Structures are given as structure tokens and as C-alpha cells.
Amino acid sequence: MTRTILMASAALACLAGTGFADTSDKRIALSNNYAGNSWRQAMLESWAKVTGQAVTDGVVAAADAFTTAENQATEQAAQIQNMILQGYDAIVVNAASPTALNGAIKEACDAGIIVVSFDGIVDEPCAWRVAVDFEAMGKSQLDYLKTAMPDGGALLEIRGLAGVFVDDAISAGIHAGVEENPNFTIAGSVHGDWAQDVAQKAVAGILPSLPEIAAVVTQGGDGYGAAQAFAAAGRPTPIIIMGNRQDELKWWKEQKDANGYTTMSVSIAPGVSTLAFWVAQQILDGKDVPKDLTVPFLRIDQDTLEANLETTPEGGVANVEYSQEDAIQVIEAAK
Amino acid sequence: MKALNRPWAWSFLAAGLVWLATIWVTKGAASGGLTEAALTFAAFSVLVGIGQMFVITLGPGNIDLSVPATMTLAGTLALKLMDGAEGMVIPGLLATLGVGIAVGLANYALIKALRIPPIIATLSMSFIIQSIAIWSNRGIRIKPPESLASFTTSSTLTVPNVALVALAVSIAAWVLLNRSVYGRQVAAIGQSLPAARMAGVPVDGVRLATYVLCATLAALAGFLLSCFSGGAALNMGNEYLLMSIAVVVIGGSAVAGGDSNVPGIWGAGLFMFLIVSMLNTYQFQAGYRLILTGLIIIAVILLASGRKGGRP
Incomplete structure (x- = not known):
């Protein structure tokens, strides 16, 4: 009896969400290359x-989510081959390398499996890419500064890890x-x-040799350290663009309450994994989805600071999780 | 040229030249700020460097790779214990020293009781320590008490307070190394372990004390660094592994052990900070910057070891 009710309600739920029924027997796997920082932890939690x-x-x-231990392309390629053998219908992948997984990805495509890469994308043409426009993210900082200080001024740029393509793109x-x-x-x-x-x-090392700095442009995870360096050098705090980390937002809030400090914060939400999930679901559902999709940034401004700080866990990163409707919107926008 | 016969002279010469080259670009305007920043960051390198120096002096094979993890654990635990409360400063400091002593004892227990080479023992210990640090606080940034934060970030008579702490530790270390029985015993073990044993040096006691000393100084450096930068982070010790070894070598201490000096660590600590500042100030690309850093370090070590003439 209970069983019948359960099945009936499941059927109702399927009816309510149109198009759901087509993928109800499909299995999707997440292949993830790394879990060792707060961003990746949040990404897995959202998934x-x-x-x-x-x-x-x-x-x-x-x-099902699978993470490799060593952040190595060979290990991840073997993991993807296992997923092919296990008969998943779609594989969502955050790749250790844009090229080194191509062989395994091609095998998956040839086996009729849908492959959607995100964040760490792959360049094998048979896969879909949910990519971040890091260049636009870098440029958006100047768009903000242009309105915040129309007279301009000297900038200090804090870059990321030398040799990683993300660093080159944002810069x-x-x-x-x-x-x-x-x-x-x-x-x-x-x-x-x-x-x-x-x-x-x-920043402490280069600061003495610099003229007055009007603003600091950053890549995320570095804004709080820059603020500390300016304070230690006894310099006035410039506009420091933040990167959505909880310690950065907390510092910003304290400054805002103390002296009306203004800035903005921009980064990618770790919940992008859920966007990739819904994209894979839409493809399995038979929707026509372009191969290249772009992830929206998560931007925090003066008036949305409090709300975001409240929902961000201590030591974590500001996050949003995506819904099926969000995925459909992103797909429509790319057409 | 007699001064250059001192093994530590080259590191100071290098630091001075790099300082001048940096000031040159800014036409002297930055000299005060640059010196202050260099003294501050050199202080952390000096604290971990002195500990590592004593360990390296013990002779071939002796090294402590658990320095970064010890720094992280001490900073994490102490700040969590203090939780920003002024009254907890002394307990926080005691916790720091406790972490150092415990890590040092555990390191030597692995080396002695299980007969594991120091490089493996301290490396595996560092994984355990780092895991405890992650487990204890998940990397959540807790602010230091206001008094500690302002002490570590301010200066007395234009000298940063952390540099004064490091200077006091350096003087104590110099006395310990050159004027105490313990220091002579450390050097004797480094020059020849069998000979030291024959001469009646309590080899195990001295080595144990040295590993404890190194871990305690690393813990102190971690404590000060986390107060200085407004909270402990899980990756805050990372760059101090190579740094602690580099300042010993550039400072003119013998890598093979048995012959060390304290002043060189200061020269090397200042040099390691200033070289990055100089190349940043000259706006070199990251790739060239790393290559130049490597080349300059090799040059300084070659010059510093060239003084020995015929000795290998």
C-alpha cells in the first residue's frame, strides 16, 4: 500500500517537472581531480x-562523485575508463589537464557517453565545455574601478600562481x-x-617602492593578505577587489561598518558543478545544447555583502547552487 | 678583504647589494619602508633557520622536514585556544611551546626507537602534524588577541618587534652554539659521531635536545606569523621548509654539519626577502624572476664556499 502511494507520488513529481521522465533511468558520474582546498570542498558539497x-x-x-587522490591526469584517465566500463550515461568532469585526458574522453564519447567538462575544461571536441570567461572576470574589475574612481590612479596587481593558464587569462x-x-x-x-x-x-616587499596606490586588482584568495600588508606599512587602505573568500568578506564588512569602506568582490561559485550536472541532464533529455557554454560570475557588491556573508560558512567561499531553470537559461543564452 | 674570510660575510654583502639595487630604482625614497619590511619577514626565516641550523650541524643526514607543519599546528592551536581573548595570551604561548616540545620528542622517538632516517621520520611526522592541524580547526581563521596583533605588527625605535624577538633568540643561539658545552657537543657530533661518542659526549641526549629546540623555534615562528598576519592558515608554513634550509646554506654554515654560524642566517634571511622585492620592483616576468633568483643563490653559495680554498 505504502509502495503504491510512493510510486504514485513519484509519478506525480515526474509529471510536475516536464521532461523529467526521460532521464529518470540515466546515471551520471562526477570525475573530479582534486579536493584539497576550501573551494573544491564547497564544490563537492554542492554536488x-x-x-x-x-x-x-x-x-x-x-x-555519483569520484575524486582522484593525486591530482594527476593519468590517474583521472584510468578513473574515466572505469566509469565507461561501469556503464554511466554521462560523465561530468573537472579535469586535471585540458589535453591529457583527451584519449579517455574520446573513448567515452565513442561508447555513446555524454561528457561535460567544467572549471578545468578539456579540448576534445566531442565533449561539452562549461567554461569560465576568466578574461572577462579580470576586465570586470576595471569596469568597477572606472565608476568607483573616475579620475583613475595607480594600480597594484596581485597575480596568481605563475604558469597556470587561469593566472594568464585573468591578468x-x-x-x-x-x-x-x-x-x-x-x-x-x-x-x-x-x-x-x-x-x-x-605586497609588503614591493610596497615601499610604489607611489600612492589607488586600488589593488586581484585574482581571489589574496585580498585579505594585501589589506594586512597595507596596514603593516602604515599606508592608507586602497580599494582592494576581493575574491569571495569568507575572511575577505568579513574584513570588508568590518571596514564598511567602521569607515564606510567600499569595494566589490568577484569569483566563480563552487556550485558550478551543479550547473554542469543540469547541463548533462538536459543533453541526456535530448535537448539541443551548444558545445561551449559560459558560467556566470558570482559578484558581491556593497548592498549584497551582508546577505552573502551570512550564507558563507566560516573559512569557506561564497556559493550559489544552480537549478535546472538556470541551466536552461545558460543554454539558451549560448545559442 | 679579511672580513670576507668570515663565512657569513657573503650573505650580508649580497643582501646589501640587493638592497642598494632596489633603492636605486626608487631614488632612495623607499629605504625606510623596505628595510622595515625586510627585517620583519627575515625575522620569521631567522627563527626557523636557527632551529634548522642546529639540526644540520648534527652532521650528514640530519634535517627537520616537519618545520612547516609544526608552524601551522602551533599557530592553529594557539589561536584557537586564545580565541581573541587578552587573558589567554600566556596559555596560548605555553600551548605553542608545548606543540614544539611534543613534535620534537615525537620526531626523535621515530628516529631513535624505530631507527628511521631523520629525513623520512620528520617527513612522515609532518603529514601527521598537518592532519591534526586540519582536523582541529578546518582552516578557519581566528583572529589573534588585539595586544598580540599590534605587538607583532608594530615597531620599537623603528625596529619591528618581531625582528627584536628574533634578535634576542639569535643572541641566545650564538651563546649556546659558541660558548656552551651543549653547542660544542653539537659541533663535535657533526664533525664525527664515533669520535664524539668515544669522547663521552651524551650523543642521544644532545640530538634529542636539538630536535626539540628546532621544533620549538618553528612553533614560535608559526605563533608569531599567525598573530602578524591576522590568523593561522593551513598553508602558512609552506614556503618555510626550503627557506629554513636555504638560510642555513646561504649563511655559510657547512651542509655536512659540524661548522655553523648564527650571523649568516640573518644575512641570508634578509637576502632571501630582498631578492624577491628587487626583482618585483624591476618588473621582471615571473619566469625570469624565478630563474634569476636561482642563479643568484647559486652564485652566493659558490662565493661563500670558495673562501675555504683547498678544502673540499
């Missing part, structure tokens, strides 16, 4: 939360923005490795 609900609702049959966006706004000049540039303490040390 578990959203896909767990989707499985309960009968949208898909399974959505290229920042430099393109500076070129468009000749009021601004980049007075100095250091590498902060996306870590607060490294950024603090690097």
Missing part, C-alpha cells in the same frame, strides 16, 4: 546536495581593461599564489 535531491525526486537514477583581462582606461596605470605586479600569506609577503 552532493543538488544531485542528491535530483535522485530523490527521480530526475536521474544516480549521480590579460585586467591589462585589457587598463588599456581601455588610460586613467589607470599598473604601478607594480606581484605573484600571490592565490594564498593570503604569500600575497601579504609579496
Whole structure:
């Protein structure tokens, strides 16, 4: 009896969400290359939360997450081959390398499996890419500064880890923005490795040789360290663009309450894994989805600071989880 | 040229030249700020460097790779214990020293009781320590008490307070190394362990004390660093592993042990900070910057070891 009611309600749920029924027997796997920082931890949590609900609702049959231990392409390629053997219908992948997994990805495509890569994307043409426009993210910082300080000024650029393509892309966006706004000049540039303490040390080292700095352009995970370095040098605090980390938002809130400090914060929400999940679900559902999709940034401004700080866990990163409707919107926008 | 016969002279010479080259660009305007920043960050390198120096002096094979993890654990536990409360400063400091002593004892227990080489023992110990740090607080940033935060970030008579702490530790270390029985015993073990044993040096006691000393100084450095930068982070010790070894070598101490000096660690600590500042100030690309850093370090070590003439 209970069983019949359960099945009836499941059937109702399927009816309510149109198009759900087609993927209810499909199984999706997440292949993840790394879990060792707060961003990745939040990414996995979002996946578990959203896909767990989707499985309960009968949208898909399974959505299992697998993380490799060593962050190595060979290990991840073997993991993907296992997923092919296990008969998953779609594989969502955050890749250790844009090229080194291509062989395994091609095998999956040839076996009729849908492959959706996100964040760490792959360039094998048969896979879908949910990519971040890091260049636009860098440029958006200058767009903000242009309105915040129309007179311009000297900028200090804090870059990420040298040799990683994300660092080059964000920096290229920042430099393109500076070129468009000749009021601004980049007075100095250091590498902060996306870590607060490294950024603090690097900024402290170059600060004495710099003129007055109007603003600091960053890549995320380095804003708090920069603020500490300015304070230690006894310099006035410039506008420091933040990167959605909880310690950065907390510092911003304290400054805002104390002296009306204004800035903005931009980064990618770890919940992008759930967007990739829904994209895979839409493809399995037979929807026509372009191969290249772009993830929206998560931007926090003066008036949304409190709300975001409240929902961000201590030591974590500001996050949003995506719904099926969000995925459909992103797909429509790419067409 | 007689001064250059001192093994530590080259590191100071290198630091001075790099300082001048940096000031040159800014036409002297930055000299005060740059010196202050260099003294501050050199202080952390000096604290971990002195501990590592004593360990390296013990002779071939002796090294402590658990320095970064010890720094992280001490900073994490102490700040969590203090939780920003002024009254808890002394307990926080005691917890720091406790972490150092415990890590040192555990390191030597692995080396002695299980006969594991120090490089493996301290490396595996560092995984355990790092895991305890992650488990104890999940990397949540807790602010230090206001008095500690302002002490570590301010200066007395234009000298940063952390540099004064490091200077006091350095003087004590110099006396310990050059004027105490313990220091002579450390050097004797480094020059020849069998000979030291024959001469009646309590080899195990001295080695145990040295590993405890190294871990305690690393814990102190971690404590000060986390107060200085407004909270402990899980990756805050990372760069101090290579740094602690580099300042010993650049400072003119013998890598093979048995012959060390304290002043060189200061020269090397200042040099390691200033070289990055100089290349940043000259706006070198990251790739060239790393290559130049490597080349300059090799050059300084070659010059510093060239003084020995015929000795290998």
C-alpha cells in the first residue's frame, strides 16, 4: 500500500517537472581531480546536495562523485575508463589537464557517453565545455574601478600562481581593461599564489617602492593578505577587489561598518558543478545544447555583502547552487 | 678583504647589494619602508633557520622536514585556544611551546626507537602534524588577541618587534652554539659521531635536545606569523621548509654539519626577502624572476664556499 502511494507520488513529481521522465533511468558520474582546498570542498558539497535531491525526486537514477587522490591526469584517465566500463550515461568532469585526458574522453564519447567538462575544461571536441570567461572576470574589475574612481590612479596587481593558464587569462583581462582606461596605470605586479600569506609577503616587499596606490586588482584568495600588508606599512587602505573568500568578506564588512569602506568582490561559485550536472541532464533529455557554454560570475557588491556573508560558512567561499531553470537559461543564452 | 674570510660575510654583502639595487630604482625614497619590511619577514626565516641550523650541524643526514607543519599546528592551536581573548595570551604561548616540545620528542622517538632516517621520520611526522592541524580547526581563521596583533605588527625605535624577538633568540643561539658545552657537543657530533661518542659526549641526549629546540623555534615562528598576519592558515608554513634550509646554506654554515654560524642566517634571511622585492620592483616576468633568483643563490653559495680554498 505504502509502495503504491510512493510510486504514485513519484509519478506525480515526474509529471510536475516536464521532461523529467526521460532521464529518470540515466546515471551520471562526477570525475573530479582534486579536493584539497576550501573551494573544491564547497564544490563537492554542492554536488552532493543538488544531485542528491535530483535522485530523490527521480530526475536521474544516480549521480555519483569520484575524486582522484593525486591530482594527476593519468590517474583521472584510468578513473574515466572505469566509469565507461561501469556503464554511466554521462560523465561530468573537472579535469586535471585540458589535453591529457583527451584519449579517455574520446573513448567515452565513442561508447555513446555524454561528457561535460567544467572549471578545468578539456579540448576534445566531442565533449561539452562549461567554461569560465576568466578574461572577462579580470576586465570586470576595471569596469568597477572606472565608476568607483573616475579620475583613475595607480594600480597594484596581485597575480596568481605563475604558469597556470587561469593566472594568464585573468591578468590579460585586467591589462585589457587598463588599456581601455588610460586613467589607470599598473604601478607594480606581484605573484600571490592565490594564498593570503604569500600575497601579504609579496605586497609588503614591493610596497615601499610604489607611489600612492589607488586600488589593488586581484585574482581571489589574496585580498585579505594585501589589506594586512597595507596596514603593516602604515599606508592608507586602497580599494582592494576581493575574491569571495569568507575572511575577505568579513574584513570588508568590518571596514564598511567602521569607515564606510567600499569595494566589490568577484569569483566563480563552487556550485558550478551543479550547473554542469543540469547541463548533462538536459543533453541526456535530448535537448539541443551548444558545445561551449559560459558560467556566470558570482559578484558581491556593497548592498549584497551582508546577505552573502551570512550564507558563507566560516573559512569557506561564497556559493550559489544552480537549478535546472538556470541551466536552461545558460543554454539558451549560448545559442 | 679579511672580513670576507668570515663565512657569513657573503650573505650580508649580497643582501646589501640587493638592497642598494632596489633603492636605486626608487631614488632612495623607499629605504625606510623596505628595510622595515625586510627585517620583519627575515625575522620569521631567522627563527626557523636557527632551529634548522642546529639540526644540520648534527652532521650528514640530519634535517627537520616537519618545520612547516609544526608552524601551522602551533599557530592553529594557539589561536584557537586564545580565541581573541587578552587573558589567554600566556596559555596560548605555553600551548605553542608545548606543540614544539611534543613534535620534537615525537620526531626523535621515530628516529631513535624505530631507527628511521631523520629525513623520512620528520617527513612522515609532518603529514601527521598537518592532519591534526586540519582536523582541529578546518582552516578557519581566528583572529589573534588585539595586544598580540599590534605587538607583532608594530615597531620599537623603528625596529619591528618581531625582528627584536628574533634578535634576542639569535643572541641566545650564538651563546649556546659558541660558548656552551651543549653547542660544542653539537659541533663535535657533526664533525664525527664515533669520535664524539668515544669522547663521552651524551650523543642521544644532545640530538634529542636539538630536535626539540628546532621544533620549538618553528612553533614560535608559526605563533608569531599567525598573530602578524591576522590568523593561522593551513598553508602558512609552506614556503618555510626550503627557506629554513636555504638560510642555513646561504649563511655559510657547512651542509655536512659540524661548522655553523648564527650571523649568516640573518644575512641570508634578509637576502632571501630582498631578492624577491628587487626583482618585483624591476618588473621582471615571473619566469625570469624565478630563474634569476636561482642563479643568484647559486652564485652566493659558490662565493661563500670558495673562501675555504683547498678544502673540499
